[in-house]
Amino acid sequence: MFKETFQRYLTMIDETLTQLPWDKNSLYESMHYSLIGGGKRIRPVLALASAEAVGGNPRNILRAAVALELIHTYSLIHDDLPAMDNDDYRRGRLSNHKVFGEAQAILAGDALLTYAFELLADSELGQPERQLRIIREVAVAAGKDGMVGGQVADVAAEGKSLTLNEIEEIHKAKTGALLTVSARLGGILAGGTEEQIGALTEYAQALGLAFQIKDDILDIVGDSETLGKPTGSDLRQGKSTYVSLLGLEGAGQQLHAQTLKALSALKPFAERAIFLNELAHYIEERKH
Amino acid sequence: MFKETFQRYLTMIDETLTQLPWDKNSLYESMHYSLIGGGKRIRPVLALASAEAVGGNPRNILRAAVALELIHTYSLIHDDLPAMDNDDYRRGRLSNHKVFGEAQAILAGDALLTYAFELLADSELGQPERQLRIIREVAVAAGKDGMVGGQVADVAAEGKSLTLNEIEEIHKAKTGALLTVSARLGGILAGGTEEQIGALTEYAQALGLAFQIKDDILDIVGDSETLGKPTGSDLRQGKSTYVSLLGLEGAGQQLHAQTLKALSALKPFAERAIFLNELAHYIEERKH
Numbered sequence: 001m002f003k004e005t006f007q008r009y010l011t012m013i014d015e016t017l018t019q020l021p022w023d024k025n026s027l028y029e030s031m032h033y034s035l036i037g038g039g040k041r042i043r044p045v046l047a048l049a050s051a052e053a054v055g056g057n058p059r060n061i062l063r064a065a066v067a068l069e070l071i072h073t074y075s076l077i078h079d080d081l082p083a084m085d086n087d088d089y090r091r092g093r094l095s096n097h098k099v100f101g102e103a104q105a106i107l108a109g110d111a112l113l114t115y116a117f118e119l120l121a122d123s124e125l126g127q128p129e130r131q132l133r134i135i136r137e138v139a140v141a142a143g144k145d146g147m148v149g150g151q152v153a154d155v156a157a158e159g160k161s162l163t164l165n166e167i168e169e170i171h172k173a174k175t176g177a178l179l180t181v182s183a184r185l186g187g188i189l190a191g192g193t194e195e196q197i198g199a200l201t202e203y204a205q206a207l208g209l210a211f212q213i214k215d216d217i218l219d220i221v222g223d224s225e226t227l228g229k230p231t232g233s234d235l236r237q238g239k240s241t242y243v244s245l246l247g248l249e250g251a252g253q254q255l256h257a258q259t260l261k262a263l264s265a266l267k268p269f270a271e272r273a274i275f276l277n278e279l280a281h282y283i284e285e286r287k288h
Numbered sequence: 289m290f291k292e293t294f295q296r297y298l299t300m301i302d303e304t305l306t307q308l309p310w311d312k313n314s315l316y317e318s319m320h321y322s323l324i325g326g327g328k329r330i331r332p333v334l335a336l337a338s339a340e341a342v343g344g345n346p347r348n349i350l351r352a353a354v355a356l357e358l359i360h361t362y363s364l365i366h367d368d369l370p371a372m373d374n375d376d377y378r379r380g381r382l383s384n385h386k387v388f389g390e391a392q393a394i395l396a397g398d399a400l401l402t403y404a405f406e407l408l409a410d411s412e413l414g415q416p417e418r419q420l421r422i423i424r425e426v427a428v429a430a431g432k433d434g435m436v437g438g439q440v441a442d443v444a445a446e447g448k449s450l451t452l453n454e455i456e457e458i459h460k461a462k463t464g465a466l467l468t469v470s471a472r473l474g475g476i477l478a479g480g481t482e483e484q485i486g487a488l489t490e491y492a493q494a495l496g497l498a499f500q501i502k503d504d505i506l507d508i509v510g511d512s513e514t515l516g517k518p519t520g521s522d523l524r525q526g527k528s529t530y531v532s533l534l535g536l537e538g539a540g541q542q543l544h545a546q547t548l549k550a551l552s553a554l555k556p557f558a559e560r561a562i563f564l565n566e567l568a569h570y571i572e573e574r575k576h
Binding site for chain 2: 025026027028031074078081083084101102103104106107109110111113114115117118120121122123128129131132133135136139140142143144148149151152155156
């Protein structure tokens with residue numbers, strides 16, 4: 001059931017992404033290249049599953065859900081730039097600036113971010129007040145106090161040894177905020193109650209940390225081919241991670257604790273949250 | 289009167305920008321540096337004046353109006369990057385990446401763009417349907433088919449000789465679309481009729497072209513100190529401009545024709561558009 005539901009979501013997401021009006025010009029091509037280049041689509045999946053958890057139809061919020069993937073993709077393009085992480089590869093393919101050049105990679109990122117807000121404001125969604133609330137929340141999660149702020153903090157932390165608390169703060173901003181708002185987006189647009197939205201928030205916050213801890217673990221024990229990126233890079237860069245601070249076993253315990261926390265937040269939804277429940281297990285056990 | 293009204297708008301705009309919650313961290317500092325670094329504030333001024341032209345109170349739309357300045361500022365930061373125009377100076381001061389480094393300049397731009405949408409969705413504006421319409425229009429004007437698309441076309445045109453038509457298409461996308469949406473924002477949020485919004489659109493489109501033609505003229509005849517940037521750069525870069533195609537006199541005639549077109553669009557507003565009227569004259573005659 002989990003795999004089937006995941007596949008059903010992925011098909012909806014990929015259809016929506018494919019059907020966006022992609023003209024034939026070089027900017028569109030560079031936006032499309034990174035957007036279609038694989039990835040787990042966790043953010044839109046989380047939005048669609050959260051909409052279903054509160055009794056909504058995920059089809060009705062598809063354009064808003066894929067907006068989250070556009071924002072995630074823009075952040076990867078900019079993070080990979082020579083001035084930032086200088087990564088030549090992403091998901092096993094050349095990174096955007098290696099194919100299209102730096103100038104266009106910067107602009108493709110800018111255009112993806114801007115397009116995301118166009119999709120969030122889509123008139124077909126037909127829920128102006130809820131959409132405005134979501135636009136504010138997404139902007140906060142993606143901006144100076146969220147994802148971008150976390151990236152600045154991450155760059156500033158290079159070569160420094162951090163405490164567990166500092167690592168957690170960076171992760172909450174850099175990746176946690178957008179994951180959390182993804183679940184909230186589904187809950188809010190599908191008409192969930194404030195209690196339900198609160199429960200989805202708790203779930204997604206724990207899931208986000210679990211996701212990051214697992215990333216740190218996979219950087220040590222993962223298989224670089226399965227991952228589509230070299231392992232051991234945190235170690236080589238002298239980065240503080242859950243593993244460097246807690247050891248593999250301690251990090252595994254933290255991962256399990258966060259997974260349990262995520263599962264416990266789902267109780268109010270009972271059987272409507274089966275997918276979200278299994279998603280938490282999937283993230284704990286994933287190999288890439 | 290014109291100067292007093294301009295100053296009244298500028299004071300409102302600068303107060304609003306100053307009162308945004310600027311924390312003390314390096315990202316905020318870099319966003320603030322470029323945002324407060326001068327500039328003519330044409331976009332928010334256009335929005336406030338358009339709101340008044342349709343009988344609205346400009347104070348009510350201030351946060352939306354300054355969002356336009358955030359978008360303009362982000363585009364300048366990214367345009368100045370070494371991978372793009374590689375400009376060390378902007379408005380007579382060091383450009384953002386010369387002060388804060390490339391990585392942070394990219395991120396400051398990203399954060400300004402994101403923050404703009406947060407401000408456009410501000411709940412205090414209290415007009416969800418109009419705000420959503422504006423968010424869609426701003427995203428289109430600033431994105432792949434507007435400002436970012438125009439910048440890609442501009443970079444691609446380097447070293448090529450363009451026709452007048454091609455120059456105009458690039459300008460319409462690169463600078464015209466955001467100027468036009470600035471006037472529309474004021475008209476729409478202040479409750480203008482569709483006829484009024486249409487008239488403001490015509491006005492701003494002509495004004496935008498006039499602005500650009502004047503830029504091309506100033507690059508030849510301007511004083512670099514008054515301009516805050518070196519003159520003759522178009523010539524050195526072999527760029528096609530209104531002046532290179534039409535000569536100084538021909539460009540001056542085009543400038544005047546566009547100014548007249550802008551003035552004529554204002555007729556329905558009668559005395560309510562005195563400021564917009566004088567703004568068009570000001571842009572025709574400006575020295576910087």
